Amino acid sequence: MLVAIVGPMFAGKTTELIRRVERQIIAGRSAAIFKPSIDSRYDALSVAAHNGLRLRAVAVPPDESGVREIAEEGAKYDVVAVDEVQFFPPSLAEALDGLADDRLVIAAGLNLDYRGEPFETTMRVAAYADKVVSLTAVCKICGRPATRTQRLIGGRPAPADGPRILVGGGETYEARCRRHHVVPGLREGAGAPRRIGGRRAVG
Ligand SMILES: [Zn+2]
Structure with a gap:
């Protein structure tokens, strides 16, 4: 089992x-x-x-x-x-x-x-x-069920080009829902519409 x-x-x-x-x-x-x-x-x-x-x-x-x-x-x-x-x-x-x-x-x-x-x-x-x-965890922003892990460096969302596993890099983490998970360069988050095929789609 x-x-x-x-x-x-x-x-x-x-x-x-x-x-x-x-x-x-x-x-x-x-x-x-x-x-x-x-x-x-x-x-x-x-x-x-x-x-x-x-x-x-x-x-x-x-x-x-x-x-x-x-x-x-x-x-x-x-x-x-x-x-x-x-x-x-x-x-x-x-x-x-x-x-x-x-x-x-x-x-x-x-x-x-x-x-x-x-x-x-x-x-x-x-x-x-x-x-x-x-x-699930609890989203630090809105309190809804969180399925994502937000990496923060200096309190700001970590960019998409960082290492996958960071040990002792001064980073912190928060649980976030789909809507509030932010990865600059990849996902804008915070409910920002994502452009899909030239049309606006609600993320
Ligand atoms: Zn949220």
């Missing part, structure tokens, strides 16, 4: 992943959570260690060696969870699909990058999934 949890930042994907893993641990099943070693935002061990439950969190490099480690280590557990799958190469999808033949696999990842383009690994995992849980 493969469950994919997808959505923008601030949608509660990690919380949902840990909630699902904890239920399995309470039922006496062994579980491991893998996350990319570049992500230091949270410590899954401390998050999941209450109620006297033990959960092994493993940080692995977000490359082919990390995918191999997840496949080999993951085979020792009843439940395998992987957070931030978008950082891993697309081959992670086949590794998780294989593991899911004999155990529960739960994978969480960002749906779209800051430009609004799909993360290949997340989409590939979702394609193999038996169940896809699509979560």
Whole structure:
């Protein structure tokens, strides 16, 4: 069984992943959570260690060696969870699909990058999934359901020609709805009409 949890930042994907893993641990099943070693935002061990439950969190490099480690280590557990799958190469999808033949696999990842383009690994995992849980955040501008992640640099929308993954570049992120997701050079956002085929169309 493969469950994919997808959505923008601030949608509660990690919380949902840990909630699902904890239920399995309470039922006496062994579980491991893998996350990319570049992500230091949270410590899954401390998050999941209450109620006297033990959960092994493993940080692995977000490359082919990390995918191999997840496949080999993951085979020792009843439940395998992987957070931030978008950082891993697309081959992670086949590794998780294989593991899911004999155990529960739960994978969480960002749906779209800051430009609004799909993360290949997340989409590939979702394609193999038996169940896809699509979560939304709340738009920082209007309060409606948010499906996009807005990158801001110095408080202003980041241009379309920036790197897809920024680590420690002084950037911040907000959840935004389709209407308020702004990418200068790509999407004007803020309800601005987009020109399609020479005619004005409401975005
Ligand atoms: Zn909005």
